[in-house]
Amino acid sequence: MLEQFKVKEEDAIRVPEAGLRETVTAFFVRMGVPAEDAALAADVLVLADLRGVETHGVSNTPRDYLTGYSEGEINPRPDWRIVRESPATATIDCDAGIGLVIAPKAMEIAIAKAEKVGLGMVTMRNGRHLGMAAYHAMMALEHDMIGMCMTSTPASMVPTFGAEPRLGTNPIAVAAPAGKEPPFIFDAASTAVAGNKLLLARRLGTNILPGWLADENGTPIMEEFPAPEPSFRGAQTTFMLPVGGTRELGSHKGYGWASIVEVLGGILTGGGYGMNPGRPNFGHSVAAYKIDAFMDVADFKRTMDEWLETLRTTKPAPGHDRVFYPGLPEAEDEADRRANGIPLHPEVVEWFRDVCAELEIPFKLTDS
Amino acid sequence: MLEQFKVKEEDAIRVPEAGLRETVTAFFVRMGVPAEDAALAADVLVLADLRGVETHGVSNTPRDYLTGYSEGEINPRPDWRIVRESPATATIDCDAGIGLVIAPKAMEIAIAKAEKVGLGMVTMRNGRHLGMAAYHAMMALEHDMIGMCMTSTPASMVPTFGAEPRLGTNPIAVAAPAGKEPPFIFDAASTAVAGNKLLLARRLGTNILPGWLADENGTPIMEEFPAPEPSFRGAQTTFMLPVGGTRELGSHKGYGWASIVEVLGGILTGGGYGMNPGRPNFGHSVAAYKIDAFMDVADFKRTMDEWLETLRTTKPAPGHDRVFYPGLPEAEDEADRRANGIPLHPEVVEWFRDVCAELEIPFKLTDS
Numbered sequence: 001m002l003e004q005f006k007v008k009e010e011d012a013i014r015v016p017e018a019g020l021r022e023t024v025t026a027f028f029v030r031m032g033v034p035a036e037d038a039a040l041a042a043d044v045l046v047l048a049d050l051r052g053v054e055t056h057g058v059s060n061t062p063r064d065y066l067t068g069y070s071e072g073e074i075n076p077r078p079d080w081r082i083v084r085e086s087p088a089t090a091t092i093d094c095d096a097g098i099g100l101v102i103a104p105k106a107m108e109i110a111i112a113k114a115e116k117v118g119l120g121m122v123t124m125r126n127g128r129h130l131g132m133a134a135y136h137a138m139m140a141l142e143h144d145m146i147g148m149c150m151t152s153t154p155a156s157m158v159p160t161f162g163a164e165p166r167l168g169t170n171p172i173a174v175a176a177p178a179g180k181e182p183p184f185i186f187d188a189a190s191t192a193v194a195g196n197k198l199l200l201a202r203r204l205g206t207n208i209l210p211g212w213l214a215d216e217n218g219t220p221i222m223e224e225f226p227a228p229e230p231s232f233r234g235a236q237t238t239f240m241l242p243v244g245g246t247r248e249l250g251s252h253k254g255y256g257w258a259s260i261v262e263v264l265g266g267i268l269t270g271g272g273y274g275m276n277p278g279r280p281n282f283g284h285s286v287a288a289y290k291i292d293a294f295m296d297v298a299d300f301k302r303t304m305d306e307w308l309e310t311l312r313t314t315k316p317a318p319g320h321d322r323v324f325y326p327g328l329p330e331a332e333d334e335a336d337r338r339a340n341g342i343p344l345h346p347e348v349v350e351w352f353r354d355v356c357a358e359l360e361i362p363f364k365l366t367d368s
Numbered sequence: 369m370l371e372q373f374k375v376k377e378e379d380a381i382r383v384p385e386a387g388l389r390e391t392v393t394a395f396f397v398r399m400g401v402p403a404e405d406a407a408l409a410a411d412v413l414v415l416a417d418l419r420g421v422e423t424h425g426v427s428n429t430p431r432d433y434l435t436g437y438s439e440g441e442i443n444p445r446p447d448w449r450i451v452r453e454s455p456a457t458a459t460i461d462c463d464a465g466i467g468l469v470i471a472p473k474a475m476e477i478a479i480a481k482a483e484k485v486g487l488g489m490v491t492m493r494n495g496r497h498l499g500m501a502a503y504h505a506m507m508a509l510e511h512d513m514i515g516m517c518m519t520s521t522p523a524s525m526v527p528t529f530g531a532e533p534r535l536g537t538n539p540i541a542v543a544a545p546a547g548k549e550p551p552f553i554f555d556a557a558s559t560a561v562a563g564n565k566l567l568l569a570r571r572l573g574t575n576i577l578p579g580w581l582a583d584e585n586g587t588p589i590m591e592e593f594p595a596p597e598p599s600f601r602g603a604q605t606t607f608m609l610p611v612g613g614t615r616e617l618g619s620h621k622g623y624g625w626a627s628i629v630e631v632l633g634g635i636l637t638g639g640g641y642g643m644n645p646g647r648p649n650f651g652h653s654v655a656a657y658k659i660d661a662f663m664d665v666a667d668f669k670r671t672m673d674e675w676l677e678t679l680r681t682t683k684p685a686p687g688h689d690r691v692f693y694p695g696l697p698e699a700e701d702e703a704d705r706r707a708n709g710i711p712l713h714p715e716v717v718e719w720f721r722d723v724c725a726e727l728e729i730p731f732k733l734t735d736s
Contacts, residue, residue, distance in 0.1 A: 160692070162682040
């Protein structure tokens with residue numbers, strides 16, 4: 001994540017992982033989620049914060065979940081089921097259950113199928129938010145598999161040359177194991193920035209950068225400006241742009257990647273696509289690739305180590321200290337945060353304090 | 369493709385599809401390729417030109433193939449074979465055979481596997497150029513499947529913040545069928561521009577745009593400048609940038625997508641990765657997703673039609689007439705070119721005239 005989007009160390013309150021996990025689990029239980037599922041949902045959110053993926057951790061999404069559960073939009077005890085199946089595939093109807101809980105179960109199914117036939121892929125319709133997509137992809141790692149996760153979200157992005165939102169932020173995550181190096185873990189939206197980063201920018205008082213948003217007519221805004229009010233999402237005075245920003249810089253590629261997610265993670269679930277007004281929001285897709293079906297696992301990991309090491313030892317361009325590979329900064333954040341606690345913005349800690357009081361659940365984020 | 373990269377109609381010589389196909393087939397036969405394989409290779413190249421994908425058609429690549437066959441770098445009669453296999457997967461050693469011929473055969477294997485178990489994926493090591501990746505992905509369409517193709521190419525792209533080339537242009541192609549609408553067909557490099565577009569820019573006298581290339585120190589060049597000499601590739605006075613151009617505009621996402629291709633289309637072939645100096649160049653990966661394994665095919669196509677129609681009827685931003693979806697402009701080019709011939713730059717026609725004379729094969733591009 002760009003440094004300016006991280007909560008500044010001097011502003012942050014370091015919160016212990018265990019206490020945060022306990023509080024978030026209690027939150028989901030209070031929403032009516034069974035205890036085991038609540039712990040799983042908390043695990044997805046806390047791992048995001050441990051890995052420095054603050055956009056998908058406890059600071060943004062529980063507010064939305066609270067609304068979703070309260071309004072009956074998210075089903076805390078879904079009767080999710082497989083509606084179609086083949087040796088390598090399955091399609092799940094999520095019954096409006098949260099993706100934080102159902103996507104890991106779907107990934108387990110994909111992994112079991114890949115174990116048997118080499119590949120496994122499970123699509124999910126009628127789903128709800130699945131948190132950090134990388135969580136689900138990463139489940140493949142301990143099985144010596146490559147994992148993938150895509151999610152088709154409600155429309156917020158204008159297509160190249162367009163003036164109406166037509167595609168979601170539509171992230172893709174891929175995780176591949178290595179030997180000694182931290183694993184390759186890529187997870188990114190197909191928009192120039194993740195949707196939650198706009199909220200984060202507002203909280204941190206950061207500017208929106210050129211090429212991130214289009215104005216109300218669909219024209220890319222190519223200068224910096226202060227983050228808009230949260231209502232912009234509804235009022236649509238700005239729209240998100242695909243990665244690339246403008247056609248000349250390759251926005252048709254960001255648009256294309258978002259479209260791939262729409263096909264494999266939206267339409268192929270049987271639940272429609274993001275901009276379909278009738279669609280219950282979010283389609284998901286997870287997949288597992290068994291390495292041993294293609295080549296020796298030890299060879300694969302040895303080659304991954306060699307490749308990743310070469311990437312991270314690339315000579316840096318002027319003004320930069322290091323070159324990263326996807327998953328490396330997150331692994332470093334994880335090591336630090338597991339040891340020293342998770343830095344949260346004071347506003348987030350206060351939100352939890354208020355919510356815990358209101359919901360009558362224990363607040364374990366700080367000692368006070 | 370950006371309009372400035374198309375050969376201008378007033379400069380172009382319209383060449384008949386049949387004559388071009390015949391000439392290109394004869395060219396491959398003259399290289400030592402068996403007749404049936406030669407016709408297949410010609411089909412891949414000519415379809416690129418029919419669909420307006422001039423970067424991957426007859427105007428650029430046969431020059432490289434001529435060198436490759438002449439120097440023994442490409443094997444005209446490879447003994448390619450499956451080296452590992454599972455119900456959903458296979459790994460092929462290409463024996464230095466050209467991807468134009470082997471990738472379609474691999475895709476047939478993937479399709480047959482998907483027919484049986486729902487998914488099929490085939491990786492190829494020790495491969496050579498496979499032309500337009502979309503060709504192979506599109507083979508899935510007539511089987512009511514979604515197709516994918518990736519290819520890991522020699523290093524030419526600097527990673528975000530890096531000053532040394534570490535990844536190839538690494539394109540991804542995905543094709544998904546529709547009902548009445550032309551199918552969804554996305555095919556794009558993970559670099560800001562396709563490698564061959566730089567050669568095309570030089571031929572057409574077009575400028576390189578900001579965010580496409582980095583200077584010799586790895587710093588993104590953010591102003592326009594004339595296309596460099598072809599030797600730039602070797603001299604490395606500039607490097608290709610990932611889609612996004614700069615970190616702020618999302619170059620880490622282009623870098624990430626290129627890396628996904630490197631994992632699934634490079635390392636997972638068992639043949640190493642693009643920047644590996646010891647790797648015989650090009651790893652490929654093709655996959656097929658059987659729609660009926662996930663949902664009803666008729667429903668899928670109806671939803672695709674609805675989605676694609678909504679995309680192409682999106683209100684355009686000021687200064688633009690229309691919004692496209694991936695595969696739509698190519699379908700329009702194909703209809704025109706099948707009827708009216710393929711527009712080639714005179715320089716390309718002359719190259720074929722010379723080569724046909726030299727190789728003593730019939731020149732069927734024009735009547736004269």
